[in-house]
Amino acid sequence: xxVDSRQRLNDPEHCADEVIRRVGKNIxxxxxxxLGKPIRFLNALYQRAKDDPEIxxxxxxxxxxxxxxxxxxxxxxxxxxxxxxxxxEIPDLQYAxxxxxxxxxxxxxxxxxxxxxxxxLNNRSQQRHYVSTNYTHAARDLMDxxxxxxxQMVSPGELHNAPGMVSFSCNPDLxxxxxxxxxxxxxxxxxxxxxxxxxxxxxxxxxxxxxxEDQFDMMFEHQASExxxxxxxxxxxxxxxxxxxxxxxxxxxxxxxxxxxxxxxxAALVHSAILRHKNNDAWRAVFDYLKVAExxxxxxxxxxxxxxxxxxxxxxxxxxxxxxYLMEAGVIRREVHDHADLQILINNGExxxxxxxxxxxxxxxxxxxxxxxxxxxxxxxxxxxxxxEAVEFKGGRLRIGADSLDANLDDPGAREAIGALAxxxxxxxxxxxxxxxxxxxxxFYQSLRELSDEDRDRICMTSVNFxxxxxxxxxxxxxxKAAQRIHSRFINTAMMxxxxxxxxxxxxxxxxxxxxxxxxxxxVSMAHELPGARSIxxxxxxxxxxxxxxxxxxxxxxxxxxxxxLRDVVITEYGIADLRGQSDEQVYLRLIRIADSRFQQDLLxxxxxxGKVDAxxxxxxxxxxxxxxxxxxxxxxxxxxxxxxxxxxxxxxxxQELKLGKALKKxxxxxxxxxGKLLTLLHAIRxxxxxxxxxxxxxxxxxxxxxxxxxxxxxxxxxxxxxxxxNPSDTGNSKA
Numbered sequence: 120x121x122v123d124s125r126q127r128l129n130d131p132e133h134c135a136d137e138v139i140r141r142v143g144k145n146i147x148x149x150x151x152x153x154l155g156k157p158i159r160f161l162n163a164l165y166q167r168a169k170d171d172p173e174i175x176x177x178x179x180x181x182x183x184x185x186x187x188x189x190x191x192x193x194x195x196x197x198x199x200x201x202x203x204x205x206x207x208e209i210p211d212l213q214y215a216x217x218x219x220x221x222x223x224x225x226x227x228x229x230x231x232x233x234x235x236x237x238x239x240l241n242n243r244s245q246q247r248h249y250v251s252t253n254y255t256h257a258a259r260d261l262m263d264x265x266x267x268x269x270x271q272m273v274s275p276g277e278l279h280n281a282p283g284m285v286s287f288s289c290n291p292d293l294x295x296x297x298x299x300x301x302x303x304x305x306x307x308x309x310x311x312x313x314x315x316x317x318x319x320x321x322x323x324x325x326x327x328x329x330x331x332e333d334q335f336d337m338m339f340e341h342q343a344s345e346x347x348x349x350x351x352x353x354x355x356x357x358x359x360x361x362x363x364x365x366x367x368x369x370x371x372x373x374x375x376x377x378x379x380x381x382x383x384x385x386a387a388l389v390h391s392a393i394l395r396h397k398n399n400d401a402w403r404a405v406f407d408y409l410k411v412a413e414x415x416x417x418x419x420x421x422x423x424x425x426x427x428x429x430x431x432x433x434x435x436x437x438x439x440x441x442x443x444y445l446m447e448a449g450v451i452r453r454e455v456h457d458h459a460d461l462q463i464l465i466n467n468g469e470x471x472x473x474x475x476x477x478x479x480x481x482x483x484x485x486x487x488x489x490x491x492x493x494x495x496x497x498x499x500x501x502x503x504x505x506x507x508e509a510v511e512f513k514g515g516r517l518r519i520g521a522d523s524l525d526a527n528l529d530d531p532g533a534r535e536a537i538g539a540l541a542x543x544x545x546x547x548x549x550x551x552x553x554x555x556x557x558x559x560x561x562x563f564y565q566s567l568r569e570l571s572d573e574d575r576d577r578i579c580m581t582s583v584n585f586x587x588x589x590x591x592x593x594x595x596x597x598x599x600k601a602a603q604r605i606h607s608r609f610i611n612t613a614m615m616x617x618x619x620x621x622x623x624x625x626x627x628x629x630x631x632x633x634x635x636x637x638x639x640x641x642x643v644s645m646a647h648e649l650p651g652a653r654s655i656x657x658x659x660x661x662x663x664x665x666x667x668x669x670x671x672x673x674x675x676x677x678x679x680x681x682x683x684x685l686r687d688v689v690i691t692e693y694g695i696a697d698l699r700g701q702s703d704e705q706v707y708l709r710l711i712r713i714a715d716s717r718f719q720q721d722l723l724x725x726x727x728x729x730g731k732v733d734a735x736x737x738x739x740x741x742x743x744x745x746x747x748x749x750x751x752x753x754x755x756x757x758x759x760x761x762x763x764x765x766x767x768x769x770x771x772x773x774x775q776e777l778k779l780g781k782a783l784k785k786x787x788x789x790x791x792x793x794x795g796k797l798l799t800l801l802h803a804i805r806x807x808x809x810x811x812x813x814x815x816x817x818x819x820x821x822x823x824x825x826x827x828x829x830x831x832x833x834x835x836x837x838x839x840x841x842x843x844x845x846n847p848s849d850t851g852n853s854k855a
Contacts, residue, residue, distance in 0.1 A: 127338045129339070131160045132167075134164075137336075144171070144173050144175060145175045145267075146175065146176045147179070147264060148268045149270075149293075150178060150180035151292065151293060154272075155288070155289045155294075156272065157314065158209070158210050159344060160316050162212070165213050165227070172226050173226075174226060177264075178230070179232075179266065183231065185215050185219060186202045186209070186211065187202055193783060194783065197776070197820065208346055218239075221244060223244065228248060230248045231248075231249060232251070232260075233637050235634070236634045240632075249632050251632075251635070253640055255587045255641055258297050258300070261293075262297075262304070266297070267304075267309065267310065268312045268313075269301060269312075270316070271287065271294055273286060274286040274288045274318065274321040275319060276323065276329065278319070283332055284330065284331055284332060285335075286325065287580065289556055289557050292556045292583040293583060295328075295581065298313060301313060313334065313336050315338045316338075316339045317340040318348075319342065322567035322570075325576065327579055350560050350561045350563075350771070353769060354383045355770075355777075356383045356387045358751070359692040359750060360387045360692075361387050362753075363384055363387060363692050364385075364387025364657075365391040365406075365763075366690045367388045367608075367690055368391035368392045369411055369415075369423070370422040370608060373426075374430070375432075375453075376431065376433075376606060376608065377433050377445075377607075378434055378436075379435060379611075380435075381439050386768065388610060392445060395425075395427075399424075399425065404757055405757050408753065427450045431453055432455050432551060433552040434552075435586065436554070436555040436583050437554065437555065438554030442554070443563065446574070446577075454577065455549060455551075456546065456549050456550075457548075458503070459598045461503065462599065463602050464481060465546075466602060472545045475538075476537070476538045479505070479537075483528060490527055490529055492512070497512040497517065498512075501543075503546055504543040504546050507542070507543050510541050512526070517537065517541055524536045549577065550577060552577065553585065554580050554581070555581065555583040556583075585600075587645075588641045604645075607645070607653070608653055609652065609653070610655045610657060611624070611643070612657050615671045615673050616656065616672050617676050618710050618726060618731070619683045619707075620710075621680075622679065623676050623678055624639055624681065625637075628678040639680060640681060642654065647687070657691075658672075658691060660691040660745070663788055663791070666791035668715075672711070672714040672715075672722065673722075689713065692750060693745040696709040696712065710722075711726070711738075712742050714745065717746075719743065720738065723736070778841065786836060786843075799836070806838040806842065816841065820833075
């Protein structure tokens with residue numbers, strides 16, 4: 120029963136009943152990744168499955184988002200008010216909450232192909248049911264698993280001069296491909312159900328994301344119960360992250376293409392790219408201080424140090440909020456067009472965005488139009504704004520209102536008339552950003568809602584199969600993609616990187632999954648296929664494990680996400696390693712060069728032991744200053760907090776929450792070992808706030824008037840954590 124806008128259902132229970140009526144009690148439900156899950160409908164269908172054990176419900180999705188709750192009593196006290204403020208009006212995604220609490224009913228299974236990083240590391244059910252697949256294969260795998268229901272939150276078109284249309288908005292990534300495949304399945308005699316849930320808070324996007332409402336079998340709409348969009352708060356950017364972003368910004372080539380993901384490393388790159396463009400003198404001061412040109416010649420070969428005169432084009436499976444900041448700053452502004460020959464001419468500088476008679480001459484020379492122009496030429500030229508929209512072709516002539524012009528470009532008089540009356544001003548219809556899905560902070564969603572019609576039309580939310588690789592059956596114009604994606608920089612993150620050149624991004628060597636491969640493999644592979652493209656893996660040089668600092672550049676590891684034969688560029692806070700086409704010895708040495716100096720000698724010794732590095736090699740003095748102290752010195756001498764703030768794009772945490780969060784993070788680090796736990800508890804028992812310095816912070820944690828042993832201990836822990844962050848050298852847990 121395809122429905123029109125007058126037949127929308129206003130009861131999620133009714134929608135759930137209708138789905139069961141259509142497909143029966145064996146339901147294979149496909150859901151969009153992240154933001155686009157229709158929570159009201161999903162909760163109704165899930166509750167129906169909980170109430171009826173005869174229903175077999177299998178949910179296939181990724182990134183099931185939940186408001187953070189915290190695990191320890193201190194984390195719950197900290198997260199409670201924060202979660203209420205950000206997520207209090209958003210209904211909980213009940214199946215995801217039950218997954219988190221390990222209480223799914225036996226007739227419900229949830230399989231995800233990408234986890235929120237670390238969220239299910241110790242959840243055995245989700246580890247068992249995880250599906251390892253490239254993002255681009257998810258739609259295929261859904262069909263192979265027998266999906267018969269797809270449900271998605273959509274934005275209505277009536278407020279955007281698109282009656283009868285809805286927008287996939289945040290998630291056309293898989294849905295664009297899934298819907299026609301489901302209809303083919305239905306035509307073959309298999310019942311299906313496609314469900315939409317209207318939410319007016321979801322920003323509208325047209326182009327590929329807009330579809331006719333009659334493609335859905337039912338549409339749930341109840342304006343009174345519409346809810347805010349789930350947000351991902353801005354995270355603080357550390358000095359180390361800022362340096363990684365800075366080095367990456369030096370590898371961006373003006374006139375090129377950018378892909379990046381969510382998180383503080385991506386935000387750091389965005390900030391440094393804007394700094395390079397808007398305050399180039401400050402950016403260059405840091406560039407010179409770090410001796411980037413001297414130490415890392417790849418920048419001169421592949422990157423740049425100037426402002427972005429041509430601008431960049433964004434092509435990223437995830438449109439993070441940083442793309443909007445880059446657009447607002449004038450960094451993202453290179454528009455691409457959906458015609459390969461036209462795009463190649465633009466790339467080569469033979470035509471530009473400004474239209475002239477010379478534009479027509481070049482197009483004629485290349486055989487893209489004829490002279491005299493014909494009807495198909497006029498239709499093509501008006502589509503791209505080369506001729507004005509009002510130009511028509513009638514009776515072998517160009518008609519513009521009352522004027523009738525000869526279409527012969529060889530006639531001087533006709534050329535003059537065409538130039539005066541028929542030519543457009545600039546190319547139109549270009550796209551500055553292609554994205555597959557988005558999720559981000561609330562201010563990001565507000566910015567999307569407030570986009571001008573012109574800027575909104577410069578963004579095309581589309582299929583992940585278009586974005587993530589060059590070869591696909593539905594969007595298979597490889598030549599067009601190559602023309603659009605010149606000088607691509609595919610910037611992704613990893614947890615660890617081995618000296619042989621393998622990236623560890625999604626899991627541990629014991630088999631447990633941290634997140635998922637997503638599109639990382641596709642982007643790395645594409646960087647080796649596209650002329651002038653580079654894959655950049657960004658990672659912090661160290662992390663803390665069980666209270667100890669360990670290196671993220673490791674000799675080897677029992678799991679990899681990206682194999683070593685696809686090694687390319689790696690960036691840490693200590694520099695850039697250009698690995699493409701290098702011998703194993705050079706790869707090992709270039710990675711050791713950007714490792715933390717506390718681990719360089721051990722890495723070198725192990726490489727020499729197995730014969731990968733000449734036994735006579737010694738670490739140069741210039742490599743051995745990769746230390747946190749050197750980073751602190753840099754930030755004190757060149758800009759520091761002024762040029763590299765912790766929250767350049769705003770924040771959701773209050774000042775109090777930032778202080779408390781830092782204290783809780785410190786406590787977690789201090790209690791990573793058994794000895795640390797005992798010492799921390801001892802300090803907490805003794806901790807006092809006799810002068811009331813922490814009164815407001817303790818009140819925020821509801822520990823200003825503790826009752827009972829647990830609350831008194833929690834109060835002491837908070838005081839001790841705050842003291843540690845004020846006096847970081849006095850940890851109280853150092854080994855005697």
